[in-house]
Amino acid sequence: MKNVSSIPELRLARRSLPGAVGFVPTMGALHAGHLSLVQAARAECASVVVSIFVNPTQFGPQEDLSRYPRDLPRDLAMLEKAGVDLVWSPGEETMYPPGFQTWVEVEALTRHLEGELRPGHFRGVTTVVAKLFNAVLPDKAYFGQKDAQQAAVIQRMTRDLDFPIKIVVCPTLRETDGLAMSSRNAYLDPAQRKAATILFRALSAAWAAYEKGEHDAGQLRARVSEAVATEPLARLQYVSCADAGSLEELATVEGKALLSMAVYMGKTRLIDNFVLG
């Protein structure tokens, strides 16, 4: 496994990779969810590239950029073991040199949910992903369903800007108690960690109601809110039941719907989602 940091080194190493290239962009602090993306890429592509970059432009001024977990040696060891061919871990000065002033923005899809609550977040995401795509030149790129809106926004950007890249969205990996894997789970103290299963339990409760025939979106949202209210350590930020394509809120679930939520456990913000239908 090769590990490079500059773009010229990356381009050189990229050129020597044989066959189709699968790409997994990450912010490091890797967990089994990331490794499942690597496995999917290995199964479908001759070569696998992973980037590690904690992208400052997708964090708001009050968010957790400075305390975001970083452990490059540990990440590299995990990726080597997972059979990755090339790791690119650029510095901030490589990605955002002085004078940087170009942004990629997806409009309608970013007005809801995470985009509404984290202004500028998706502009940072789409800009850095466009840069990563142009630097790595992959054939396929892998994203997790845990960040459902991000996956939808990246798919939209890729199609709209004609990137010659297939976006693959892989299922959310969960701990044995149902908590969706996330680098931010490392922030939780033991009590919060135990309470954090409320996201999965709340979504499961709404899903059970949906399976029993409850298709009223307001009722499904209420199932989530009611469940979260039973957990004193959790504070619900939003619950959404939206069209899976447009992410517009629904009155009634007819086609595919995204049931998604954000919860604060202390200062830590967690998100999760189920797809209905």
Add this chain to the structure above:
Amino acid sequence: MKNVSSIPELRLARRSLPGAVGFVPTMGALHAGHLSLVQAARAECASVVVSIFVNPTQFGPQEDLSRYPRDLPRDLAMLEKAGVDLVWSPGEETMYPPGFQTWVEVEALTRHLEGELRPGHFRGVTTVVAKLFNAVLPDKAYFGQKDAQQAAVIQRMTRDLDFPIKIVVCPTLRETDGLAMSSRNAYLDPAQRKAATILFRALSAAWAAYEKGEHDAGQLRARVSEAVATEPLARLQYVSCADAGSLEELATVEGKALLSMAVYMGKTRLIDNFVLG
């Protein structure tokens, strides 16, 4: 020479082009200026691709989109004769299908000059050029110095988004009387066409003053305004003497400066520029 319109056809034809690919994006209505870009591409690259697309998103609501000259058969004959390998002439529905919502925007450089007077113009330009780059995947792309700010904005976008493409800016081609070649010259009636040399004459007057030691930017702008005032058919929209890198207006010309202007001849808007220093 191959001529394709859909993106799948383009990708297929692109894959069979040998060696380095030079790319000349155009809005058609070709003239010798475009052909000089093709010649530069042929001199430097094994294969040459030209796109023809009148991009609606770079025209303002009051601008000349509907009357912009279009003559595909004539353009194709010119490009065939010029030795182009592949022409891509997509329709609007190919470039902006329903649901399109992603934009590429360069910030500081687009606040001045054309960007200030044509709101949204450069957002349309950078978005379509990013799309063209991703569809054509060239090694080099060729732009004319006549659209000086456009060239600067595209260079900035290419660097900021890490496109693996070298941007080549070629000199402005002029008619024998000095008028910069432009597809919009076709709008001029004979009297306007004759009067349109005022742009070149005004820039030349300011250049002569600069060469004689006048480095005060206000004085250089005044030379241009005074010259344009002598031509009753011309109405000056702006004259700028700006830093060639940042496009910020200067007080004194010290390094490289862009002396640029826009003039209305009737309803037709013409631009031109000289680089000083």
